[in-house]
Amino acid sequence: MSDPFQKALHATLPMLKKIQHGIKPAPKGSTAALKSLRDAALAKRRITKPAPQSTSGTGATTESRLPAKPAPQNTPGTGVATESRSAAKLPPASRPSAPSGGGRWESLRAEVLACVKCPHLVSSRTQVVFGVGNPAAELLFVGEAPGADEDELGEPFVGMAGQLLTKIIQAMGFERSDIFIANVLKCRPDMPPGKSGNRKPKPAEMATCLPWLGEQIALIKPRVIVALGATATEGLLGETSPLRDLRGRWLEFQGIPVMVTYHPAYLLRNQSLSEKRKVWEDMLLVLEKLEKKITAKQRAFFTKPAA
Numbered sequence: 001m002s003d004p005f006q007k008a009l010h011a012t013l014p015m016l017k018k019i020q021h022g023i024k025p026a027p028k029g030s031t032a033a034l035k036s037l038r039d040a041a042l043a044k045r046r047i048t049k050p051a052p053q054s055t056s057g058t059g060a061t062t063e064s065r066l067p068a069k070p071a072p073q074n075t076p077g078t079g080v081a082t083e084s085r086s087a088a089k090l091p092p093a094s095r096p097s098a099p100s101g102g103g104r105w106e107s108l109r110a111e112v113l114a115c116v117k118c119p120h121l122v123s124s125r126t127q128v129v130f131g132v133g134n135p136a137a138e139l140l141f142v143g144e145a146p147g148a149d150e151d152e153l154g155e156p157f158v159g160m161a162g163q164l165l166t167k168i169i170q171a172m173g174f175e176r177s178d179i180f181i182a183n184v185l186k187c188r189p190d191m192p193p194g195k196s197g198n199r200k201p202k203p204a205e206m207a208t209c210l211p212w213l214g215e216q217i218a219l220i221k222p223r224v225i226v227a228l229g230a231t232a233t234e235g236l237l238g239e240t241s242p243l244r245d246l247r248g249r250w251l252e253f254q255g256i257p258v259m260v261t262y263h264p265a266y267l268l269r270n271q272s273l274s275e276k277r278k279v280w281e282d283m284l285l286v287l288e289k290l291e292k293k294i295t296a297k298q299r300a301f302f303t304k305p306a307a
């Protein structure tokens with residue numbers, strides 16, 4: 001007992017025995033109860049734990065594969081948000097609202113907006129008109145070039161002809177935001193000093209700009225392209241035959257079916273029912289190609305004057 005540690009231990013032994021007697025065994029079944037509580041907590045955690053977010057196309061979770069609503073795209077210089085087709089409005093067989101190629105769409109937009117390949121157009125333009133709508137659209141409308149309104153607002157087809165195009169699109173059962181609209185030439189053709197109005201783009205100007213549209217088409221992968229008017233048809237396809245010979249039959253760009261039809265501006269100049277019907281018949285062919293349901297009412301548009 002000379003060791004102070006042994007002495008201390010000896011002194012505490014009675015107390016330790018009392019404590020030992022005072023400790024009651026765990027009630028029968030409590031271990032199992034604790035285990036089931038822990039299992040329940042773990043199960044709850046598994047349920048409430050958020051699903052992993054996949055940022056790439058591979059290994060995507062069910063949630064991440066759902067078509068995500070893309071951020072609204074601002075048309076450059078206008079502050080106008082052009083929202084792509086929302087998931088709620090998508091028909092069953094429709095496509096996602098994001099272009100293929102990942103971030104290439106936005107980098108392409110940045111490159112096009114900064115393009116200076118045509119110095120004479122760069123010095124006269126207000127802004128480059130990239131295009132507007134759903135970058136994963138199944139239907140692409142192609143016009144020739146921005147006019148004064150488009151140059152100012154940064155969006156294609158916003159003048160009177162654009163409003164008529166919007167009506168055609170809606171008669172087909174789409175909204176402007178469902179489809180994509182672009183021009184072959186992305187800068188407004190310059191006008192001689194002191195002259196107002198718009199001029200036709202030259203073939204060389206369209207040829208210089210066409211690769212931008214080509215890349216847009218490669219990313220959008222539309223199922224059908226509609227070329228609006230003779231100039232757009234020439235710029236896109238190199239076809240210079242009269243429009244009356246080209247419209248109403250299928251041509252092709254990069255393997256994609258192209259329907260040629262009259263420019264809406266032509267319909268503003270020539271408001272006869274027969275010309276409107278021709279454009280409408282072209283659009284019916286487009287709807288058929290897209291396998292859209294066409295109502296009897298739609299089929300009958302422009303067959304007789306509205307009552």
Ligand code: SF4
Pocket residue numbers: 112115116117118119121122128185186187208209212
């Ligand atoms: S017209 Fe096309 S190629 Fe020419 S500067 Fe504009 S964006 Fe570039």
